[in-house]
Amino acid sequence: MRIQDLAQLSTRAFKTNPLRTWLTILGMGVGTGAVVVLVGLGFGLQQIILEQIVFGETLLSLGVSTTGAQNLKLDTETVAKFEAMPEVLDAAPMARFPALVTYKGLTGNVFIQGVEPPYLRYAGVSVIAGETYTDADLGDNSSVMISPAVLKLFGVEKPESFIGQKVSFRILIPANDGTNSNTEIVLEKEYSVRGVMKDDGTLNAIMMLPELRNYVGVDEYERIQVRVKSGQELPVVEKKLIADGYRVTALSKTVEQASKIFQGIQIVLATFGGIALLVSAIGMFNTMTVTLLERTKEIGIMRTIGAAPNDVKYLFVSESIIVGFLGGISGIVMGVGFGITINVFLNFIAGQFGGKAVTLFSFPFTFLAFIAIFSAVVGYLTGIFPARRASTLNPLDAIRYE
Amino acid sequence: MAKPLIVCRDLSIIYNKGKSNEFKALTGVNTDIYEGEYIILFGASGSGKSTLMYSIQGSLPPGEGTLLIGGDDIYSYPPSERVYFQRYVMGIIFQSFNLIPSLSVIDNVALPMIFCSADKVTRNRRAQSLLDRFGVGMVSHKVPSMLSGGQQQRVSVARSMVNDPKILLADEPTGNLDSIATQQVMDKIDEINTFDRRTIIMVSHDAAHLSYAHRVYYLKDGVIVREVVNPQRKQIKPVREGETIVTELEQLAHLYPYDSIDSLRIKSMVNFLTQDYTLDQLSRLERAIGFFIKGKIDRDAFIKALVLPLERGGVEMDEKIAREMARRTDLLLHQADDIRRFRAKKNNPGVFFSQHKFAERLRDHMLGAFRIKLSKVQDDNLVELVADRVTGVIEEDEFNSRLMSGLRGHGLGLSEREADDLTRYFEKLIAQGVDVSYKN
Numbered sequence: 062m063r064i065q066d067l068a069q070l071s072t073r074a075f076k077t078n079p080l081r082t083w084l085t086i087l088g089m090g091v092g093t094g095a096v097v098v099l100v101g102l103g104f105g106l107q108q109i110i111l112e113q114i115v116f117g118e119t120l121l122s123l124g125v126s127t128t129g130a131q132n133l134k135l136d137t138e139t140v141a142k143f144e145a146m147p148e149v150l151d152a153a154p155m156a157r158f159p160a161l162v163t164y165k166g167l168t169g170n171v172f173i174q175g176v177e178p179p180y181l182r183y184a185g186v187s188v189i190a191g192e193t194y195t196d197a198d199l200g201d202n203s204s205v206m207i208s209p210a211v212l213k214l215f216g217v218e219k220p221e222s223f224i225g226q227k228v229s230f231r232i233l234i235p236a237n238d239g240t241n242s243n244t245e246i247v248l249e250k251e252y253s254v255r256g257v258m259k260d261d262g263t264l265n266a267i268m269m270l271p272e273l274r275n276y277v278g279v280d281e282y283e284r285i286q287v288r289v290k291s292g293q294e295l296p297v298v299e300k301k302l303i304a305d306g307y308r309v310t311a312l313s314k315t316v317e318q319a320s321k322i323f324q325g326i327q328i329v330l331a332t333f334g335g336i337a338l339l340v341s342a343i344g345m346f347n348t349m350t351v352t353l354l355e356r357t358k359e360i361g362i363m364r365t366i367g368a369a370p371n372d373v374k375y376l377f378v379s380e381s382i383i384v385g386f387l388g389g390i391s392g393i394v395m396g397v398g399f400g401i402t403i404n405v406f407l408n409f410i411a412g413q414f415g416g417k418a419v420t421l422f423s424f425p426f427t428f429l430a431f432i433a434i435f436s437a438v439v440g441y442l443t444g445i446f447p448a449r450r451a452s453t454l455n456p457l458d459a460i461r462y463e
Numbered sequence: 464m465a466k467p468l469i470v471c472r473d474l475s476i477i478y479n480k481g482k483s484n485e486f487k488a489l490t491g492v493n494t495d496i497y498e499g500e501y502i503i504l505f506g507a508s509g510s511g512k513s514t515l516m517y518s519i520q521g522s523l524p525p526g527e528g529t530l531l532i533g534g535d536d537i538y539s540y541p542p543s544e545r546v547y548f549q550r551y552v553m554g555i556i557f558q559s560f561n562l563i564p565s566l567s568v569i570d571n572v573a574l575p576m577i578f579c580s581a582d583k584v585t586r587n588r589r590a591q592s593l594l595d596r597f598g599v600g601m602v603s604h605k606v607p608s609m610l611s612g613g614q615q616q617r618v619s620v621a622r623s624m625v626n627d628p629k630i631l632l633a634d635e636p637t638g639n640l641d642s643i644a645t646q647q648v649m650d651k652i653d654e655i656n657t658f659d660r661r662t663i664i665m666v667s668h669d670a671a672h673l674s675y676a677h678r679v680y681y682l683k684d685g686v687i688v689r690e691v692v693n694p695q696r697k698q699i700k701p702v703r704e705g706e707t708i709v710t711e712l713e714q715l716a717h718l719y720p721y722d723s724i725d726s727l728r729i730k731s732m733v734n735f736l737t738q739d740y741t742l743d744q745l746s747r748l749e750r751a752i753g754f755f756i757k758g759k760i761d762r763d764a765f766i767k768a769l770v771l772p773l774e775r776g777g778v779e780m781d782e783k784i785a786r787e788m789a790r791r792t793d794l795l796l797h798q799a800d801d802i803r804r805f806r807a808k809k810n811n812p813g814v815f816f817s818q819h820k821f822a823e824r825l826r827d828h829m830l831g832a833f834r835i836k837l838s839k840v841q842d843d844n845l846v847e848l849v850a851d852r853v854t855g856v857i858e859e860d861e862f863n864s865r866l867m868s869g870l871r872g873h874g875l876g877l878s879e880r881e882a883d884d885l886t887r888y889f890e891k892l893i894a895q896g897v898d899v900s901y902k903n
Contacts, residue, residue: 066577077565362561365522366622367550367575370542457522460561 062372071380074352082384085348089388090395092341093436096334097396097424103327105400105423110319119185123287123299124310133306135282143287146301148294153180156273157283159243161231162211162266169214171207171264173230174283175273183286185312186267190220191256194269202272204255205230208265212257220257227251230266232277246276338439345388346443349381353447360451361459370452377448378441385440389433397424465701466534467495468630468662469519473528476514476685480526488514489685491528497699498629501656501663501675505720506682512666513634515682519664520553520632521545533629550579553630554623558638560615562607562622569594569603572622579626586625593621597651613644620651624659631655633665637672649675670720681716689724691716714742740778747778755792756895762789795895798828802896805853822850825892832888833881841875848875853893862886 062070074082125143127133135154143152153176160173178194180186186206187193193206205228209220217223229251233243252268273279289298295313302309360373400422407421476489489511496502504512517523518530524538537548549555554575562571572590573581581589594600597617599610607615616636623631633652637645653675656663665672673679677699679691691713692698715727722730734742751768754760760768769785771777780788805821826845830837837845848865851857857865866882868874877885 062578063580063582066580066583070577073565358561359563362563363574363578364546365520365549365555366578367546367626368578369546372578455522457517460557 062375067375067379068383071376072383074380081348085345085384086388086391088341088344089385089436089439090341090391092334092338093389093392093432094395094399095337095392096331097393097429097432098399098422099330099334100327100428101396101400101422101424103323103330104425104428105421106326107320107323108423109419109421110323111316118182118288120313120316121289121292121295122183122185122312123289123295123302124184124312125285125287125302126283126308126310128306128308135285136280140282140285143285146298148289148298149287150290151179151183151288153177153183153286153288154270154282155180155184155284155286156270156279156281158273158277159233160266161233162207162214162228163230164215164226164228167215169211169264171211171214171230171266173232173273174265174267175270175279176267177270179288180286181267183288187259188256189259191224191254193256194267199269200271201269202275203250203252204268205252206256206258206267207254208258208263210262210264211266214264223254223257226254228254228266234277248276341388342439342443345381345384345440346446349377349444349447352380353377353451356451357454357459357462360454361456361462364454364456365460373454374448374452377451378444381444381448382437382440385443386433386437388440389436392436393429393432397429400424465497467700468498468500468533469494469496469664470531471495471515471519471528472530474515474518474525474530475527476511476518476523477526487685489518492685492687494680494687494690495700496662496664497701498662499656499660500677500699501653501696502665503673503676503679504664504666504682505668505670505673505679507668507721509684510682511685512668512680512682514685515680516632516634516664516666519630520555521548546578550575551626552628553632554626554628555632556616556619556623556634556636558635560607560612560619560639562615562619564606564608567604567606568599568610568618571607571618572603572625575622575626590621590625593624594618597621598647611644612640613647616640616644616648617651620648620655624655624661628661630662630664633663635666635668637667637669670717673717673720679716681720683723689716693717711742714746718742718746743773744778744780747773747776751778752792755789756796762793765789765792795891798825799892799896801825801828802853802892803898805850806897818850819846822846822853825849825853825889828892829885829889833884835877835881835885837875840870844870844873844875847873849889852889859886859890862889 125135127135137154140152140154143149156175157172158175160171161168162171176194178196178198181193188206189209191206194201207223207228212218212220212223215223230248232246232248234246236242236244258265258267270279287298287302289295292313295311299309299311360368363373364370404420404422407419411419471492471494474489474492474494475487478484478486478488492511492515494515504515506512514523518525519532521537529536530538532548532552535548537545540547562568563574566574569587569590570577572594573586576586576589591600591603594603597620599614599617599621602610602614602618607618610618616639620636631652636652637648640648649672652663652665655661656675663676665676667673673691674693674695676693677696678693680687681689681691692700694713711731712724712727715730716722719727719730731742734745738745740748748769751760751765754768755762755765766782766785766789767777769778769780769788770782771779773779778785801821801824805818805825823846826842826849829845829849845866848857848862852859852862863882863886865872865874866877866885867879869876875882
């Protein structure tokens, strides 16, 4: 039998029994729709989280610090040593000193960090207001970036309003004489705030390392960000550094763990959707079985006028694949429609209350394609058993069936 | 000598073998069917005739024995290969048409070709030409349910022929059809046999179809009780000298299809003892009388048909006897008209008088035939009896006994011989004159 004839013969049910056929499709549609919505929710949540932390080079970087237990030091030689490693593209150090910050007569404690611009990229530092340092800003000596905690310290609410404000610093260098006293170095000029970091709760200010060196001698670094050449080398370098006794943190690890958690969430959501899908698949199986009984006589006729057992089987299987696939498509339409409606609704609410717009439901194309194919497979599975039975019916018994 | 196309040897078919409801549908069946033959499997329901046909068709594997089609044991092939026979060797038509309701007529006819992967243009052309040939070309795009039974069956004949099979199987194809549609379908099947030279195997229990076939297998209780050759058709099956001879029994079998071979022998003997004419002469006489009664031929043509020699299609009777027969037939038919007239007045009370007159005339016909003289009272009583019998108040038995009973009981007091003669003659008149409608 030719494909086009098979298609024509197996879609007769749309003409002869349209209501039941469309209801079956709808049943499958609701089932797949549930899967689409729930898994789409999983994708959406994952994306919301990952959007916050994923940056290109950050994932390829390792943060290296000392454990303090061994006599390891992070200094210029260490940076050179890391850079010499074949898997490493670059290494950027960060020096940190406790300091006092003064703004309009108010003074508070901060940590002042001296970095080179690549470090910001490798560490994934970004801003919520103002701008960050680019590679061209290495020689900058008049601006700083601060963390939101500093804003709180000064009672400033809107980050934008703090951009361009002047602050001054005094760096505290611990005395090496065993006492708790500090040497105070006054940076005798004012720095303008160029950006507010999107950061955690620590009180931080960032300035360029060369500018910092103008005031204090930097013998030792707090941290070095190591940028590896490619993702495969990440674990290799990590293993080497750990073997050398360094403490290594990798953002990619966190991302991986987050992904795993979300995969777990998605599996749970998909399981619930899958139950709905299973119920509709059972319904469809039932319909196909009833259809078989209804068509028993027809099968007998076809067999006696020259249909091979396989022809009968293909007729049934293709019908259930078509119904399953259309069910999948309608499920996708329903699910995506539902998700988009919720998204629009939520964003509207968020807009009204001044919140940030989020995409709660997300439907990657590959996922939808998978669902379409998967629903056809479900159709195939529900059709194959009735089809096998149909093909093995004795034509004579079948033709006498009323 | 040509080899038979279909050979059954000691074929037995058992339903539900090994179960408590085991049933032997066919036992030790032997048939040889030759290419181009028209075979009827004849028998009452449950005789196994359909079982034999479906076994040949490939849907019922034999329990014992062998079945060869064109020398091939089709049941030695798996079902997926056995369809070759159903596609290219055999076409089938059913009593209940078995068209697929959701497909148009042309798709129904083309369906066997669809299974053979024929392309649309080829198969539609072929289907349409067959539909045209069988007189249903104009309905090719309707669905089967919009067609009459006769049309549906002709569509299914077209479907059976679409792959140009060697053998056409027909399972009581006219069982659901009226007489006109039956005639059309039977003619088409006959045409397929005589014109297309296809082998036909038809299952039937209608004796009227037997004259189409070359040979008829009579089945009873799963056994072929006899094989009857139709002497009217030139046989295809080679007749070996001394083995198969056409006897009078074959002729009788056509007249009495449901009788066993023993009762046919008895009929043959009774015919010999009571009739001067042969069975052949009798059946010719029947035909001539049939035409005469219906008024298709006049008296002279009737006499001529009786006198003509056998080889010219006549009955070959003595002319004197033929004339006497014609006279008596004519007389009886004319007198019978009075019965009809009498009954036509039956429901009209105002014309009692004329009804009485017809009864008197009927009495005179009877008395005239036997030259019996009656008294006035007897005359009046006979008129009354005639009226009672013709209106259906009394039955034949009572009519007869009243003729014999005394005058006081409104009888005639005739002798038994006279009473029987009158009764018999009058019953003949009634038989000719009453319009019988079996439907009521």
